[in-house]
Amino acid sequence: MSLVAPPGTSTHAGPGGYASDLLSLVMEANWEQLSHAPGIRRRTIPATMNPGKTTTTERMLYYSGHTRRIGDVDEGSTVTDFLPAERSRGITIQSAAVTFHWPPLGEVSDVKTGVPQSHIPHTINLIDTPGHADFTFEVLRSLRILDGAVCILDGVAGVEAQTEKVWAQANRYSIPRIVFVNKLDRDGAAFERTVKEVGTRLRGWPAICQIPWWEGGKGKFMGVGDAINLCALKWEGGDGKRIQTYDMEELKQYDAGLRDELIQARLALVEILCEFDEVLLSTWLEHNDDALKVPPQAIRDSLRRCILDGSGRLIPVFAGASFRNIGVQPLLDAVDNFLPNPKERPDPEISLNGQEYKLSELLRGDLPVITAAHKRMVKKSHSPKELVAQIEGCALAFKVANHPKRGVLVYIRVYSGSIKRNASLWNTNLHVSEQAQRLLQMQASDALEISHIPAGQIGVIAGLKHARTGDTLVSYHGHNSKTGPPAPLNTLQLRPIEIPPPVFFAAIEPDSLSEEKNVKEILQLMLREDPSLHVNIDEESGQMLLSGMGELHLEIARDRLVNDFKAKATMGNIEISYRECVLSPTAAHRVLFDRDIAGKKAKAACEASVGPIDEVSPTESHTVERDGNRITILVIGSLGENSSEGDSSLPTDLPLPTIQAALVNGAVAALARGPRRNFPLHASHVTLKFESTTDLFGSDTSPAALSSASRLAVGAALNEAFDGGNIGLMEPVMNVVISCNEGSLGTIVHDISSARGGHVLSLENDGNEDASSDLPSIDPQRIYAPPDPFASGGGMDKAGPGQQRQVTARVPLKEMVGYLKHLRSLTGGRGTFVMSVDRFERLSGPREKAV
Numbered sequence: 001m002s003l004v005a006p007p008g009t010s011t012h013a014g015p016g017g018y019a020s021d022l023l024s025l026v027m028e029a030n031w032e033q034l035s036h037a038p039g040i041r042r043r044t045i046p047a048t049m050n051p052g053k054t055t056t057t058e059r060m061l062y063y064s065g066h067t068r069r070i071g072d073v074d075e076g077s078t079v080t081d082f083l084p085a086e087r088s089r090g091i092t093i094q095s096a097a098v099t100f101h102w103p104p105l106g107e108v109s110d111v112k113t114g115v116p117q118s119h120i121p122h123t124i125n126l127i128d129t130p131g132h133a134d135f136t137f138e139v140l141r142s143l144r145i146l147d148g149a150v151c152i153l154d155g156v157a158g159v160e161a162q163t164e165k166v167w168a169q170a171n172r173y174s175i176p177r178i179v180f181v182n183k184l185d186r187d188g189a190a191f192e193r194t195v196k197e198v199g200t201r202l203r204g205w206p207a208i209c210q211i212p213w214w215e216g217g218k219g220k221f222m223g224v225g226d227a228i229n230l231c232a233l234k235w236e237g238g239d240g241k242r243i244q245t246y247d248m249e250e251l252k253q254y255d256a257g258l259r260d261e262l263i264q265a266r267l268a269l270v271e272i273l274c275e276f277d278e279v280l281l282s283t284w285l286e287h288n289d290d291a292l293k294v295p296p297q298a299i300r301d302s303l304r305r306c307i308l309d310g311s312g313r314l315i316p317v318f319a320g321a322s323f324r325n326i327g328v329q330p331l332l333d334a335v336d337n338f339l340p341n342p343k344e345r346p347d348p349e350i351s352l353n354g355q356e357y358k359l360s361e362l363l364r365g366d367l368p369v370i371t372a373a374h375k376r377m378v379k380k381s382h383s384p385k386e387l388v389a390q391i392e393g394c395a396l397a398f399k400v401a402n403h404p405k406r407g408v409l410v411y412i413r414v415y416s417g418s419i420k421r422n423a424s425l426w427n428t429n430l431h432v433s434e435q436a437q438r439l440l441q442m443q444a445s446d447a448l449e450i451s452h453i454p455a456g457q458i459g460v461i462a463g464l465k466h467a468r469t470g471d472t473l474v475s476y477h478g479h480n481s482k483t484g485p486p487a488p489l490n491t492l493q494l495r496p497i498e499i500p501p502p503v504f505f506a507a508i509e510p511d512s513l514s515e516e517k518n519v520k521e522i523l524q525l526m527l528r529e530d531p532s533l534h535v536n537i538d539e540e541s542g543q544m545l546l547s548g549m550g551e552l553h554l555e556i557a558r559d560r561l562v563n564d565f566k567a568k569a570t571m572g573n574i575e576i577s578y579r580e581c582v583l584s585p586t587a588a589h590r591v592l593f594d595r596d597i598a599g600k601k602a603k604a605a606c607e608a609s610v611g612p613i614d615e616v617s618p619t620e621s622h623t624v625e626r627d628g629n630r631i632t633i634l635v636i637g638s639l640g641e642n643s644s645e646g647d648s649s650l651p652t653d654l655p656l657p658t659i660q661a662a663l664v665n666g667a668v669a670a671l672a673r674g675p676r677r678n679f680p681l682h683a684s685h686v687t688l689k690f691e692s693t694t695d696l697f698g699s700d701t702s703p704a705a706l707s708s709a710s711r712l713a714v715g716a717a718l719n720e721a722f723d724g725g726n727i728g729l730m731e732p733v734m735n736v737v738i739s740c741n742e743g744s745l746g747t748i749v750h751d752i753s754s755a756r757g758g759h760v761l762s763l764e765n766d767g768n769e770d771a772s773s774d775l776p777s778i779d780p781q782r783i784y785a786p787p788d789p790f791a792s793g794g795g796m797d798k799a800g801p802g803q804q805r806q807v808t809a810r811v812p813l814k815e816m817v818g819y820l821k822h823l824r825s826l827t828g829g830r831g832t833f834v835m836s837v838d839r840f841e842r843l844s845g846p847r848e849k850a851v
């Protein structure tokens with residue numbers, strides 16, 4: 001028996017091993033991801049509500065030397081949950097990014113080849129993400145930039161509906177993952193059951209790397225058995241830095257039961273790896289089919305190979321109880337050992353003009369869309385390849401945060417080239433240029449000024465005025481600051497993500513007229529931080545409506561507005577955001593706008609008509625989709641035909657893309673407020689016609705004048721529809737997935753279909769027939785897991801008698817308000833559900849009256 005420092009702190013490679021290209025690791029709420037190349041890792045923690053992501057993050061920061069004390073979620077003293085609203089509620093709202101090193105930099109000795117990755121310091125950028133379903137979008141957004149993730153599961157609750165949802169998205173982004181089963185100190189903790197649920201509900205084969213160690217097999221949770229290194233680790237209390245290791249010989253004396261189980265775990269681990277990895281299969285054969293003789297390093301290498309593709313078909317599983325400071329250091333080692341570095345990650349997805357490609361395809365310069373664009377160019381000073389070679393860097397803004405001292409910080413991940421200080425960045429979402437005046441690397445509470453952020457790295461741009469979370473920023477050699485890089489490069493989007501439509505709203509009332517401007521500015525900043533919030537300001541009345549994904553989402557937004565940003569305003573009741581729709585096509589309405597804007601003469605005209613989206617087929621002209629509506633812009637040139645980019649009838653300071661963007665903006669503003677009940681329009685198709693011979697008025701025609709003309713013309717068309725009784729109402733209908741036990745299935749199905757007007761779409765067992773997963777279902781009998789000492793029956797009975805069942809249904813949102821409480825009462829507190837917007841549906845007579 002020996003007293004050793006925790007794995008990952010004593011035997012690491014020396015300062016020489018700290019490669020200069022050390023990356024960092026990212027950890028998100030629910031997920032921890034680590035990237036690790038010759039030094040970089042990022043990890044995330046995905047999970048369900050409250051499985052302990054923030055608690056685990058606190059320990060990671062403490063053991064890595066990033067903090068001097070362990071913060072507590074319940075006391076509101078953690079590093080990553082720093083917003084007052086997070087601290088008062090004990091939940092994560094915004095994903096927080098922190099950078100630290102594992103193993104700690106000062107504690108390394110010599111670098112040797114062939115040592116585990118965890119012996120070489122890695123920079124880890126960790127993102128701690130939220131768990132509540134209202135913030136799912138925040139999690140999905142963070143997933144796009146992760147190189148790897150740690151999924152933290154609650155060992156009592158197991159795999160929950162929310163875990164499955166985030167897991168499926170991680171599959172889509174091919175993110176390598178490991179699972180940490182937390183809270184094993186709690187009454188009712190069931191490691192075996194949780195592992196089997198990982199297999200059946202997440203559809204990956206669990207590769208158990210650690211098994212829980214309960215005192216005497218049934219007592220206090222005190223450590224883990226390590227199936228890779230064939231030893232047991234016992235935490236000695238306190239801050240968790242003192243860990244005793246027991247080798248297999250010592251275990252014979254100390255806990256023979258654990259030793260026997262550890263042997264089973266090692267056999268199962270090698271067996272499952274051999275099924276996926278031929279290299280390990282050969283090693284096993286070389287060791288006379290003896291799984292106990294396979295060297296730990298061969299197992300580590302194999303695990304790394306098996307999860308690298310991010311398919312989730314094999315899932316390494318670790319065990320612990322973060323709150324008791326048990327299991328966190330080996331988890332950090334696992335992040336170093338198994339999660340990939342940015343260079344090992346697949347090519348990111350991009351979109352150009354709405355078409356999907358891979359980034360490397362674009363950078364090679366041979367995409368047909370680029371060659372075609374080159375052919376259309378008037379000035380062909382570059383070949384298509386050279387056109388693309390002018391891209392100096394391209395990055396994704398994954399987080400915008402308002403720092404009390406440093407102002408607005410935009411966190412970016414660079415995907416190609418590098419972003420240099422003072423580079424002019426074209427924002428392909430907003431179509432504006434802004435300069436990256438200051439680049440920072442955030443280290444602990446310090447910010448280091450840097451000259452550039454290279455590909456694969458995460459950094460911060462300070463002082464940007466426009467960039468929002470989710471925007472793509474392109475640095476393009478010699479781009480025009482008004483129109484950006486040549487089309488279609490000006491539309492380049494990295495890993496685009498669809499923002500779900502908001503389904504709840506509330507009115508924001510500034511306390512006084514003088515406060516209005518301040519409130520609007522704060523709301524704009526909040527929107528930059530969180531693009532799943534929407535603000536709609538009525539031009540005429542000045543009324544502000546804030547909409548979002550759920551009631552909690554809006555409550556938190558109110559807390560941020562009033563308490564954090566100190567706005568003097570109140571928020572009205574939270575209500576369901578219905579939609580309005582146009583039932584039949586209107587006539588064309590031409591509007592001439594002729595008024596001063598900000599003291600300057602502004603004049604422009606255009607013609608608009610509106611109809612239902614299905615009945616007006618899209619034309620070949622410029623058509624965009626916005627908030628569930630379609631907008632077509634027809635710009636007629638001097639020759640009476642659709643203008644192309646080089647049309648000489650347009651003034652040079654008002655090129656075609658600027659006109660199109662201004663007209664679209666006006667239409668979007670008009671569609672944001674319907675004529676009937678002020679709800680946004682949905683499923684409507686606007687056609688806007690602009691003739692350069694009649695609708696342009698020299699230098700008086702500015703983008704602002706064009707937007708106003710378009711807003712008024714669309715408004716006039718909508719009013720015509722309203723006067724003719726042609727505006728209908730639509731309601732959000734949710735796709736609801738409920739997890740419950742067999743016993744309560746009948747009551748739930750009855751309640752959904754008769755009392756709530758829902759349609760049940762499917763009933764499944766344990767998610768095994770889940771058609772949304774590409775992976776084959778897994779028979780839980782074939783999954784190895786050590787028996788649960790506290791389980792009352794078989795392995796899968798957490799919800800009481802009977803199997804776990806999953807009900808998928810489509811239900812109007814109105815009927816789902818307050819459903820969690822009801823579901824809990826129907827299922828004895830055990831049922832859970834997730835929902836997302838499925839569609840908006842036209843309301844029938846009686847339902848319409850009820851709105």
Ligand SMILES: Nc1nc2c(ncn2[C@@H]2O[C@H](COP(=O)(O)OP(=O)(O)OP(=O)(O)O)[C@@H](O)[C@H]2O)c(=O)[nH]1
Nearest residue numbers: 050051052053054055073091092131183321322323
């Ligand atoms: N008993 C026990 N409690 C834990 C453990 N880990 C976390 N907790 C408690 O669980 C609660 C939730 O922990 P958090 O760390 O906030 O969980 P989270 O996953 O970050 O939560 P959200 O981000 O809001 O989803 C807190 O009260 C923690 O003290 C553990 O290992 N054992």
